[in-house]
Amino acid sequence: MREPVVRLDRVSRTFEGTTPVHALRHVDFTLEAGEYVSVVGPSGSGKSTLLHVLGLLDEPTDGLYFLDGINVSLIDDAERTGLRGDRIGFVFQDFHLLRHRTVTENVMAALLYNRFPRRERRRAAVEALEKVDLGHRMDQTPDKLSGGERQRVAIARAIVGRPSLLLADEPTGNLDTGTSESVLEVFDDLRIDGLTLVVVTHDETVSSHAARQVYMVDGLLSESTIGRGTR
Amino acid sequence: MMNSPASIVRPHLAFRDLVAESVTSLLARPGRSLLTILGTVLGIGAIVATLGISKTAGNQIVTRFDALAATSVTVTQRNEFGFFGPSQQTVNLIPWDAEDRMKRLNGVVAAGIKSNVSADGRLTRSVPINDPLAQTEFAINLIAVSPGFFDIAQAELRSGRFFDEGHSSRADPVAVIGRSAAQRLNIDRVDHQPAIFVGDTTLIVIGIIEEVGREPSLLDAVVLPNGTARKLFQLNGIDEVQIRTEIGAAQLIGSQAATALYPNEPNRLRVAVPPDPRAVKGAVEEDVNALFLVLGGVSLLIGAIGIANVTLVSVLERVGEIGLRRSVGAARRHIASQFLVESAAMGFIGGIVGASSGVLVVVAVSAARTWTPVLDPWIPLGAPALGMVVGLLAGLYPALKASRMEPVEALRAGL
Numbered sequence: 001m002r003e004p005v006v007r008l009d010r011v012s013r014t015f016e017g018t019t020p021v022h023a024l025r026h027v028d029f030t031l032e033a034g035e036y037v038s039v040v041g042p043s044g045s046g047k048s049t050l051l052h053v054l055g056l057l058d059e060p061t062d063g064l065y066f067l068d069g070i071n072v073s074l075i076d077d078a079e080r081t082g083l084r085g086d087r088i089g090f091v092f093q094d095f096h097l098l099r100h101r102t103v104t105e106n107v108m109a110a111l112l113y114n115r116f117p118r119r120e121r122r123r124a125a126v127e128a129l130e131k132v133d134l135g136h137r138m139d140q141t142p143d144k145l146s147g148g149e150r151q152r153v154a155i156a157r158a159i160v161g162r163p164s165l166l167l168a169d170e171p172t173g174n175l176d177t178g179t180s181e182s183v184l185e186v187f188d189d190l191r192i193d194g195l196t197l198v199v200v201t202h203d204e205t206v207s208s209h210a211a212r213q214v215y216m217v218d219g220l221l222s223e224s225t226i227g228r229g230t231r
Numbered sequence: 232m233m234n235s236p237a238s239i240v241r242p243h244l245a246f247r248d249l250v251a252e253s254v255t256s257l258l259a260r261p262g263r264s265l266l267t268i269l270g271t272v273l274g275i276g277a278i279v280a281t282l283g284i285s286k287t288a289g290n291q292i293v294t295r296f297d298a299l300a301a302t303s304v305t306v307t308q309r310n311e312f313g314f315f316g317p318s319q320q321t322v323n324l325i326p327w328d329a330e331d332r333m334k335r336l337n338g339v340v341a342a343g344i345k346s347n348v349s350a351d352g353r354l355t356r357s358v359p360i361n362d363p364l365a366q367t368e369f370a371i372n373l374i375a376v377s378p379g380f381f382d383i384a385q386a387e388l389r390s391g392r393f394f395d396e397g398h399s400s401r402a403d404p405v406a407v408i409g410r411s412a413a414q415r416l417n418i419d420r421v422d423h424q425p426a427i428f429v430g431d432t433t434l435i436v437i438g439i440i441e442e443v444g445r446e447p448s449l450l451d452a453v454v455l456p457n458g459t460a461r462k463l464f465q466l467n468g469i470d471e472v473q474i475r476t477e478i479g480a481a482q483l484i485g486s487q488a489a490t491a492l493y494p495n496e497p498n499r500l501r502v503a504v505p506p507d508p509r510a511v512k513g514a515v516e517e518d519v520n521a522l523f524l525v526l527g528g529v530s531l532l533i534g535a536i537g538i539a540n541v542t543l544v545s546v547l548e549r550v551g552e553i554g555l556r557r558s559v560g561a562a563r564r565h566i567a568s569q570f571l572v573e574s575a576a577m578g579f580i581g582g583i584v585g586a587s588s589g590v591l592v593v594v595a596v597s598a599a600r601t602w603t604p605v606l607d608p609w610i611p612l613g614a615p616a617l618g619m620v621v622g623l624l625a626g627l628y629p630a631l632k633a634s635r636m637e638p639v640e641a642l643r644a645g646l
Binding site: 118 | 244247252642
């Protein structure tokens with residue numbers, strides 16, 4: 001049987017302080033390869049923390065996290081960084097594109113740190129940009145692009161390294177309804193290609209694209225089967 | 232299991248990619264990068280120009296060194312102080328044959344002795360003219376010299392001749408007078424052997440000095456042979472011995488002269504030698520260097536602070552970029568090394584531009600003064616290296632700060 005992409009086993013994340021914040025409380029969560037999951041919930045419920053833990057940007061204070069079957073609690077900081085660069089793609093609400101680089105260079109930046117062969121970077125970037133329908137924008141700088149186009153550049157950057165897991169944090173938060181739709185269509189295409197996707201959002205429309213939805217309230221995660229698709 | 236832990240790829244950044252990323256970042260803000268390196272350019276430029284100019288000038292001192300002064304040695308009698316004040320200088324330590332003794336030393340070109348003769352208030356006049364309105368008697372200095380002294384003083388005659396050893400040994404009542412003295416005494420030719428009177432003593436003028444290279448006091452004096460001065464004016468001691476040496480022999484002669492003149496107690500004589508040209512050159516280089524190297528160092532420090540400042544600002548501006556790079560797999564050391572390479576590159580470019588402008592300054596100054604520019608070859612080569620080190624040091628703190636940022640916070644903070 002194939003190993004799940006993500007398995008969280010009673011994962012907690014507590015931020016120490018004068019009043020400790022329990023961002024995640026004993027979360028159990030399994031994500032099979034090819035799943036498209038949305039995480040919804042009010043702000044401050046721990047959605048972003050969940051995403052950071054999944055993306056190896058943050059470490060659980062308790063519990064076990066297996067990514068592609070690797071127990072990431074047992075590996076050191078450098079290996080976690082390597083795993084992140086190799087197997088995880090991020091899409092952020094505010095795009096995080098490098099202002100002075102062309103669209104292609106922005107996508108290629110994701111291949112700098114994971115021993116991707118230098119000669120194939122450009123070809124891979126072009127391929128990823130064509131997948132998000134931006135083959136005609138490759139030599140422009142991000143400031144010439146619309147919001148939706150920028151977010152698609154960010155998606156191209158996230159998928160260019162063929163990650164195991166794509167994490168999107170409010171990917172349409174800075175976009176209007178029309179452009180949001182183009183981004184969501186890209187996610188649908190990626191889902192068809194078999195990419196494993198986690199989208200954090202508070203937008204019902206966005207959430208409804210996912211086959212599986214999970215809710216977070218006060219650091220507690222609960223499954224729901226209510227949604228457009230089926231499991 | 233599809234992926235085993237062994238297949239974890241450790242984060243890696245090829246050096247070529249590191250340099251490319253850093254240079255691209257610098258070129259993204261060319262104006263700011265240029266302004267940032269300005270301090271380093273000034274600092275390195277000042278240092279290179281300083282070292283070059285002092286070297287060039289130091290070299291120049293050797294060639295332009297006053298050959299006349301560099302070959303002169305003077306021996307005088309040391310002023311002696313007893314318990315009861317200055318002792319009477321009754322003892323003459325310098326022998327009357329000092330000129331011969333000096334000329335026997337190897338390296339001596341010319342030597343002569345000179346003494347001021349006390350006139351005891353006697354005035355000097357020429358053949359009396361009964362002009363009640365004009366002054367006819369003057370207090371003119373009497374100077375006794377050995378014949379060699381005219382050579383030392385580079386004296387040129389208007390007319391007549393110098394006296395020689397014969398005049399001195401016979402104590403002939405002859406004199407050579409300077410052109411100012413001649414004018415005062417109304418003497419302009421010597422072919423009729425004009426006589427002058429110092430008090431009651433008659434002297435025949437045999438020559439008039441038109442010009443001297445040194446010892447301008449001769450121009451307004453009555454110059455007597457030593458022997459004449461001793462016999463007629465009771466001269467009993469020599470004031471000074473002057474020696475001209477071969478070029479480069481001044482130090483040697485200076486060490487020998489006192490012993491040759493007064494072997495018993497040579498250190499009772501005072502020997503004045505010119506400063507050693509090598510020492511002068513070194514001293515000039517040191518003076519110039521010390522001052523301007525401090526200035527160059529200060530501007531370099533300011534340059535370093537400038538780079539540190541701008542790199543720090545740039546780190547704070549690029550927090551989002553740092554977060555993004557961490558999210559695509561950059562390790563802390565990759566973030567640090569990118570900022571370090573950026574600041575080192577700025578220092579390096581500053582070093583190159585600074586060294587170039589420094590060399591230009593040296594060449595320009597040399598051209599303006601028709602000097603030969605001299606520069607140690609390691610300076611233009613070492614300057615960019617120095618600039619790079621300065622840049623590296625300046626980037627240390629900002630780079631460390633950048634690498635310590637937590638990716639989650641960096642992503643949240645910046646765009």
